[in-house]
Amino acid sequence: MRVLVVDDEPLVRGELVYALGKVASDAVIDEANDAIEALRALAATPYDVAFLDINLPGLNGLEATRVIAALPSPPQIVFVTADDSRAVDAFELAAIDYVVKPVSQARLARTVERLRASRAPGAAHAAPAEIPRRVALEDGERTRLVKVAEIRYLQANGHVVTARIGEGDLRWKGSLADAAARLEPAGFLRVHRAYLVNPERVVEVEPYFGGSYLLRVDDKLRSEVPVSRNFLPAVRRALGL
The missing domain is CATH 3.40.50.2300 (Response regulator)
Known part of the structure; x- marks a missing residue:
């Protein structure tokens, strides 16, 4: 090589x-x-x-x-x-x-x-990325194996990335870019420089400042995820807006 x-x-x-x-x-x-x-x-x-x-x-x-x-x-x-x-x-x-x-x-x-x-012989120009079913997330000193479908969104706050599941937040071991590379093949969508969202968990879309949106997911708090204007076209395609 x-x-x-x-x-x-x-x-x-x-x-x-x-x-x-x-x-x-x-x-x-x-x-x-x-x-x-x-x-x-x-x-x-x-x-x-x-x-x-x-x-x-x-x-x-x-x-x-x-x-x-x-x-x-x-x-x-x-x-x-x-x-x-x-x-x-x-x-x-x-x-x-x-x-x-x-x-x-x-x-x-x-x-x-x-x-x-x-x-590899017979491969396409780019090999299909593996679609994960579960990922390892940190819960204090423990590591939990969580189904990808249970994740509502991931949020970056400085160098710390958290994954929102039904009952709260767990720590993603890596950067948001690593999470995007791992989870975009599973359908996750980058909607903001600090957010990666699971569109299957979006239950409401609210118009927001400057022609953008707020996405609400189906956790207990109906948490809001902002959409950056740079990502609007991809979000509209993914959600049929």
């Missing part, structure tokens, strides 16, 4: 290259300091995947991906970024994964597994 790692921070880039070498020992890994350098490398060499930071100087990672998509044989794209609010933009550009820094080897190993599955 031929890999290009693109990040303008040498230390961060080096750590990612090292971790990739651990979880993908067969990978041939090259590095680029910015999008322009990456585009030159991609024009000269066929790569299987590019790991791109979003916040690059000059041309950012999202803008670079639009250029990369026009290449004769574009690589698959994995975004690796400290910004967990751009996952929707990333997946609209057909990124195969969105990983939030700091990156653990376990998280990176899941990305590599997804890449290998998508490149």
